[in-house]
Amino acid sequence: MPYQIVIVDDTQVNLILFDALVKRLGDAQSAVFSDAQEGLRWAQEHPFDLLIVDYMMPELDGIEFIRLLRARPGREDIPILMITANDQKQVRYQALEVGATDFLTKPIDKTEFLARARNLLQLGDHRRKLADRAQWLAEEVQKATGEIVARERETVFRLSKAAEYRDPETGGHILRMAHYSELIARELGCSTQEQEVLRDAAPMHDIGKVGIADHILLKPGRLTPEEFEVMQHHAAIGYEILSHSASRVLQLGAEIALSHHEKYDGSGYPKRLHGEDIPLFGRIVAVADVFDALTSERPYKKAWPLDTATQFLRNGSGKHFDPRCVDAFFAGWDTVMTIRERFQDQA
Structure with a gap:
């Protein structure tokens, strides 16, 4: 199943560029949004593997976008790549605080974009595998605990029947x-x-x-x-x-x-x-x-x-x-x- 990458940027040229770069990743497809509110609604309701979001957008900037998305259950660990300008160091600090995973600075370098996007997708894969492993371990522990509890219940009941x-x-x-x-x-x-x-x-x-x-x-x-x-x-x-x-x-x-x-x-x-x-x-x-x-x-x-x-x-x-x-x-x-x-x- 191909990776699903969400791209949110109010500039049409950037959307076209990022969409083309995503296609060069190979096993990936994109959902592009020039309206930040529309993009947020989609990202809150649909599964995806990576979010690319611009900082400078009208009505809803990138930091607020990330904050609202991270508040949604199930969206706490999805990798987020924020696009900023070179001189926006304070913006990057704020973005890190609300949950950004990595950054790209304008103008976008194609090689750097592809490398960072692949790294973030692999990071997401590793997190999912760890979560699946943790879930499997939890289920195994629950099974083992259930067997112990069942044996203890049987012992208690037989002990109680001894008094009969x-x-x-x-x-x-x-x-x-x-x-x-x-x-x-x-x-x-x-x-x-x-x-x-x-x-x-x-x-x-x-x-x-x-x-x-x-x-x-x-x-x-x-x-x-x-x-x-x-x-x-x-x-x-x-x-x-x-x-x-x-x-x-x-x-x-x-x-x-x-x-x-x-x-x-x-x-x-x-x-x-x-x-x-x-x-x-x-x-x-x-x-x-x-x-x-x-x-x-x-x-x-x-x-x-x-x-x-x-x-x-x-x-x-x-x-x-x-x-x-x-x-x-x-x-x-x-x-x-x-x-x-x-x-x-x-x-």
């Missing part, structure tokens, strides 16, 4: 509450990255239950005060299991494990944190976890009706739960129902 064998909760619960958590984070305005890392970390919220004795963890009836005190230790156990990892997901899982049983009014455990002293993701997971626990059947209880569970959340807003998290949960209610239907417990 000691706890009557299900894999469906893990998936539902993780996606509920992601939904709440999205409604609260968290970044996409924050939403994703929360979704990946939330399933580890109760991993500490692996350290609780069976006669307490699996007790079908209500726990005694002494047994409940032992059960509360699972938050700290989960934190200890996860907190020393170098993984961002596991570190966040440790934070969630420690904080998702705190209550907004300060009556939760293990640290009796109050309000926004509770980490945000702990407050989010508290809503997601309790809602799914209430609406899921367990060997020791029937599932609550939806209206009863939703009323429980509303009644607990400002007491058990962060009001903002409760509001965010109900703001995405249609998605809540979709998640609930998608990740049903297997018989």
Whole structure:
């Protein structure tokens, strides 16, 4: 494909000269404009490889032309050759500041023109190749990173499922509450990255239950005060299991494990944190976890009706739960129902 060279000069003789010189470059074609405004519009909208622009033009001089063109996305690195007079040193300084790449002085020397034009076209080629190489490297890094993230997600999910064998909760619960958590984070305005890392970390919220004795963890009836005190230790156990990892997901899982049983009014455990002293993701997971626990059947209880569970959340807003998290949960209610239907417990 031939090089596309744009020539902007208000003098017709110069346009004819430059057009003829461009043809001598060989694999090149030109778009010529005697009106600077028209030339600028064309250069802003069409791809090209080199711009040749005169400084002395009415209405729009060469410096302003370059400034406006460089401000256009995708036009930051295209080579620009400005034509000036020998005594216009200050003009050349200004042109360099706004983005000129090289200069030619009048009267134009044909040999010099051809050499400088070829050099600038080669410079553009090298920049494109570097950009393509950088894009390729970025894509390869993204692929490799994606594979690492996928493996980490699988590890986290399998680690979370390990707790299932000691706890009557299900894999469906893990998936539902993780996606509920992601939904709440999205409604609260968290970044996409924050939403994703929360979704990946939330399933580890109760991993500490692996350290609780069976006669307490699996007790079908209500726990005694002494047994409940032992059960509360699972938050700290989960934190200890996860907190020393170098993984961002596991570190966040440790934070969630420690904080998702705190209550907004300060009556939760293990640290009796109050309000926004509770980490945000702990407050989010508290809503997601309790809602799914209430609406899921367990060997020791029937599932609550939806209206009863939703009323429980509303009644607990400002007491058990962060009001903002409760509001965010109900703001995405249609998605809540979709998640609930998608990740049903297997018989």
